[in-house]
Amino acid sequence: MKFITAASAVLFFAGTTATAQTLDDLKNDGKNADNILTYGMGYHQQRYSPLKQVDRSTVKRLVPVWNLSLNNEWGEQSQPIVYNGVMYVTNARATVAIDIASGKQIWKQTLDWPPETPRVVCCGVSNKGAAIYNGKVYRTTLDAHVVAYDAKTGKEVWKSKAAEWKDGFSLTVAPLIANGVLITGISGAEFGVRGFIDGWDPETGKQLWRHYTIPARGEKGNETWPQDNNAWQIGGGSAWITGSYDPDLDLMYWGIGNPAPWASQSRPGDNLYTSSVLAMRPKTGEVVWYYQFTPNDAYDYDACWELILAELKVQGQPRKVAMQLNRNGFLYVLDRTNGALISAKAYGKVNWASHVDMKTGRPVETDIAKSIREARATEHWPSTRGAKNWEHAAFNPQTGLLYANTLHEGRMYKHLETKPHVVGQRYMYIENLPLPRGAGEPVGHIEAIDPLTAEKKWRVPLTDFQMWSAMLATGGGLLFTGKETGEFIALDADTGKQLWQFQTGSGINAMPVTYTHQGRQYVTVLSGIGGLYWNIAREQLKDTVPQGGSVWTFALMPN
């Protein structure tokens, strides 16, 4: 009897451990401020925390409490995951567990991908972060694998191959755990892959399903591709930013990337489901609805970005919406129950389309688009990098505003004659040259945007370098974000006025988070210049901004 009791105790304990960090925990992420369990700080990806120890008046006492080197020169873009006093951080080279109280490294697992792998990485060697579930930490690798580690020890539990990197596939996306399934996307549209989203068994690494983002012959949607060539098989449609998830509707929302090649003449048609959002069932990969932002995308208007979920009042009625500051320059608000278009307003300078037709949901292209499609060098706004790139926006449900680092950039864009696709090699065929910049013309903005009107509550112009760091909004009335020149900054969310800054050791192009530990509010960001903007601005930054990754954690200095 005694034995049975002891065994029951063991079972009970094992049960608690096994369920520690459960689906309910994931669903409620944000309610327990000690933990950050999901990409985007909640399945809704609002990147908002109600924490307010650090606020407009106390932020002047915000100081670094520890710093940990990541010994990595490839750049840091990831969002930390925090669970029970341990932080999990990834980059392209390693996964690291850190004790939050001391800043000491608990374990580190390095990855060794072939040195040729960066050939199939279009826009910077990086990793966006981990997922956590049931005692395991999950991540993707540059050479297109998915890995599970024991969260306590770092020991590898399983590793599954998603695709062959030599065929142009790579993985940088942070995984999503939804309804018990581990979900990953894929990168490689610049190399003519056919994109997909995968569902995996989190316990074993067995693939449960694969949903191709481009339908095969005979499947609905394939009729939007030419029927006399194989464009659909090499048509792109990657998925490299984690989908958001509504557990009540059991729908996840994945933004789908651009078609390949960028030059569009070989693929007439809408090219579904590139440059679209797919609302999918996590258990099966079934697509419940889609909305295409940019039909027959000729501009690399990849729609992978965050789809932020919220409840907005639309004409007095509460609506469950998904919002995206799309690369094509329009801010979309969709009804996330059915994909109906609620609003689509330009939030930056746009010359390729005049507006989005609210009846058809399609952009109305201008003569600029015609000129691009006729392969003439054309001044094009926003450039292929978009009116906003991947640097995630935040949404504060209290103010109802989006906060974002946006881009203000046109380029002289030209389609080139396309040549046959070669597996594993670039498949773009464009020229994209800089335009002269007008005196005083900004290169981007930090801004607060009304989702339904796209009007700016405030806008801070950037005149030196663009900002490619995600935004974090807090209940303390603050925004946290980072600069490529290394400053980690806090802004007044009401005005955009900068209230605080700290110079980190390299440039910041990552995702700040905030959480509590033993009642104290912490703010963490990764520093380590890398990614696409480092490629773009290296010449201007290389003499003043050194490479090298590290984790910076801040808290208020005691009174």
Add this chain to the structure above:
Amino acid sequence: MRGVFASFAVAIAFAWTSATAQSPQLLNFAPEQLKTGADIYARNCSPCHGARMLDPQGAFDLRKFPRDQHERFVNSVTRGKNQMPPWGDLLKPEEIEALWAYVLAGEKG
């Protein structure tokens, strides 16, 4: 095929001599070789080194590559350098020579 190799040899020898003398007249590469180099460049190199070498995206500005350092060029392309990955398993030696020819000859505009 032999003819192509012969013109390679001549072109390279000429490039070497001319390059060390900083002569502007080192551009006598076979047109087919230049086209091969330009095609490989447009597909694989331009995303980082810039369309027609005009707008290097943070990668080395090839318009400034020392014209007397053929071996350095071949080594860098074959084995990779800094954040440039190796290409030796993908590009044949003659394709790397075609790239070198293209880089030396440059673009007209």
